[in-house]
Amino acid sequence: MKYDDVMKLALERGFYFPSCEIYSDAQAGFWEYGPTGVSLKNKFLELWRRELLRRDKMIEIDGSQIMSSSVFEASGHLTSFxxxxxxxxxxxxxxxxxxxxxxxxxxxxxxxxxxxxxxxxxxxxxxxxxxxxxxxxxxxxxxMMFQVGIGPEGEPAYLRPETCQSIFVDFPRLFKTMRGKLPLGIAQTGKSFRNEIAPRQSLLRLREFYQAEIEVFCNPAKLNDLDKFSEIQDTEIRIQVNDEVKALTCKEAVDLQIIPNKFVAYYLGILAEFYEKTGIDMKKSRFRKLGEKEKAFYAEVAYDFEVETTTGWLELVACNYRSDYDLGSHAKKSKEKFEVMDGDEKVLPHIFELSMGIDRSMYTILEHSLREDK
Ligand SMILES: [Zn+2]
Structure with a gap:
């Protein structure tokens, strides 16, 4: 099964097809989901909500796609993205x-x-x-951000390049109104926009794409103090260690210091359990720790969850320990208070993020399911 066969079947069965395809000025990097694609995507998101959000008692928001310049000045995207x-x-x-x-x-x-x-x-x-x-x-x-002009004056604002920024800027309100307690996961799914110079084939690198992002706010002093770790300690994950992929339980990975703490291991564990249920062949998966120059500019430790397909290893989820980078920069720029109480202690929470690419996940699920047909 090659990429072209998956593509042919996707078109024939109405999974996805190019946007504005009847016109010659249609730009690359924009795709539509047809009826079967929408149905697969909805099932995927139902599972995401059940296996990650409800399981971990996370909360979900639905934010604006257009956000003000200050957001991206604070986030660093205006200079670094x-x-x-x-x-x-x-x-x-x-x-x-x-x-x-x-x-x-x-x-x-x-x-x-x-x-x-x-x-x-x-x-x-x-x-x-x-x-x-x-x-x-x-x-x-x-x-790579798309700038838009607001109103007749064309005041500059941006289409969000990632769904997580509204989670960060909304955090003080959400924590208060939802009577939050650390660790707290806040999730959002929706579209993001990146002006890619070279969009890749079909769903693999789009200019307008779906994300499902989870931001877990935590107390950095309590990363090994996590009762629910026992739920996943025996869950096996495949993790790349010195160019070799090893299957380890989450407990082994922490004991061997391959994963820095129980907190990060817990979320990698529930993520692996989630993907197992999507039908992806987990024997073809790996968590790959990113090197210094490969990581996003805001990440302290980063793992990519990657799955092997006929087009090579595809990154489906970026798992970034963003430390206090985001809340710290928004606090500084907005003068808003982002510290919260954790018991008697006042903390500026750190963030661990699971940033999922839905479109690539769709492609991978489709390719792996078609392989089984053969
Ligand atoms: Zn030339």
């Missing part, structure tokens, strides 16, 4: 620097590397524009 790009001096075609280097020189440079690193390899390996064989300009940063 950018891809390295190179533009051809002659035909002006634009490419992602890391991808073109990987394709033409087979060298992997993380997208967050210094711009000079890309320029150096492009010169050393004599990489030219694939369209006209001319030289590239120096590598630049391209911000």
């Amino acid at each position: 950018a891809d390295p790009i190179v533009r051809c001096t002659k035909c002006k075609s634009t490419h992602r620097a890391d991808r073109i280097i990987s394709e033409l020189a087979k060298i992997e440079i993380p997208e967050s590397a210094d711009l000079e690193e890309f320029d150096k390899v492009i010169t050393e390996k004599n990489i030219k524009c694939p369209k006209c064989n001319s030289n590239f300009e120096n590598t630049k940063k391209f911000n």
